[in-house]
Amino acid sequence: MPTKRSPRVEQFNINGSQFLAFANFKGYKDGYNTDSFIYKMNRSTGKFFLYQAIETTGVRDIEYFTMAGKHYLAVANRQSGATSQLNSVIYQWNGHKFAFFQNIPTVGGTRFNFFKILSEPFLAVTNTDLNNLIIYKWKSNQFEKFQEIATEKSRAFTSFAINNEIFIVVANYHNSQGYSVQSPVFKWSGASFIKLQSLQTYGALDAKSFKINGDTFIAFANVRNQSNYVNIDSFIYKWNGSKFVLFQSIPTRGARAWWPFVMCGQTFLGVANYRDSIQGFNTYSIVYQVSRGQIITYQEILTQGAHDMTSFEYSGHTYLVVANFMNDEGKGNINSTLYKWN
Numbered sequence: 001m002p003t004k005r006s007p008r009v010e011q012f013n014i015n016g017s018q019f020l021a022f023a024n025f026k027g028y029k030d031g032y033n034t035d036s037f038i039y040k041m042n043r044s045t046g047k048f049f050l051y052q053a054i055e056t057t058g059v060r061d062i063e064y065f066t067m068a069g070k071h072y073l074a075v076a077n078r079q080s081g082a083t084s085q086l087n088s089v090i091y092q093w094n095g096h097k098f099a100f101f102q103n104i105p106t107v108g109g110t111r112f113n114f115f116k117i118l119s120e121p122f123l124a125v126t127n128t129d130l131n132n133l134i135i136y137k138w139k140s141n142q143f144e145k146f147q148e149i150a151t152e153k154s155r156a157f158t159s160f161a162i163n164n165e166i167f168i169v170v171a172n173y174h175n176s177q178g179y180s181v182q183s184p185v186f187k188w189s190g191a192s193f194i195k196l197q198s199l200q201t202y203g204a205l206d207a208k209s210f211k212i213n214g215d216t217f218i219a220f221a222n223v224r225n226q227s228n229y230v231n232i233d234s235f236i237y238k239w240n241g242s243k244f245v246l247f248q249s250i251p252t253r254g255a256r257a258w259w260p261f262v263m264c265g266q267t268f269l270g271v272a273n274y275r276d277s278i279q280g281f282n283t284y285s286i287v288y289q290v291s292r293g294q295i296i297t298y299q300e301i302l303t304q305g306a307h308d309m310t311s312f313e314y315s316g317h318t319y320l321v322v323a324n325f326m327n328d329e330g331k332g333n334i335n336s337t338l339y340k341w342n
Contacts, residue, residue, distance in 0.1 A: 090123075199218070256273070
């Protein structure tokens, strides 16, 4: 599927139809003012075709969510080339396509995340150039600012529940001291999010939570330290009942994102590797399998500057989608790829 330096892919289903939404960061001719693409699966062929293009500006994320039976896409606009002070946009499905619903002011918007607390909807967004995470709460048919959390050039975060308690983990990228940064864990107090602990990371660009046999884990995608930009371990932490502790280090190659998924009753972890010191952008992203309490390599997939992964089930088959960002020729207008489990 053609994409333009895609940093994020999102899959969703509307009325039985399967969609893939790709955030396009920058086009070859149109620069940062390039449309992002929504693809829809043709049921008779099983192939995806371009269904809708939506206006975006240097977009870094696209988040799908539902409220009260309605479908939404939140798009994080990162930069225009001249400024990062832009409106990010929420679109609503009108029965045929996604149409404008609400602007969310951002300064270097990089990641949206939708979650609920006691059935109340929240939407949060990282503002990389303001060093904050702003949490919005649904009220009177729109999202209104609820809480601001200080970050350190954070570009990603995740929310999840442990025993009905809500947590947020922020992946901090760097501060004035460098890329060895503590990434914080916040816990819902009943009225707001309060800091619980900090976890060591190195230039973290993503955080994902997942569960195995009732245990909760967080996977951080570490991209660099002070001297090494590409080949550096990423960290997986495990909840021990009161805090997160280091569980396993995984060798990664400029990791941009993790994607946990379940297939055939087993847990897998995909990591989107951006580049390797030897192979360049045409490097291997990895699918890991959780086996006997350890995370081991299951399959290598050749990707091109991969930034993200997602998966979905359709007609009894498992599909894995990779958002490719750039190849070794410096081209960003390249295909992102759909894989099918055989």
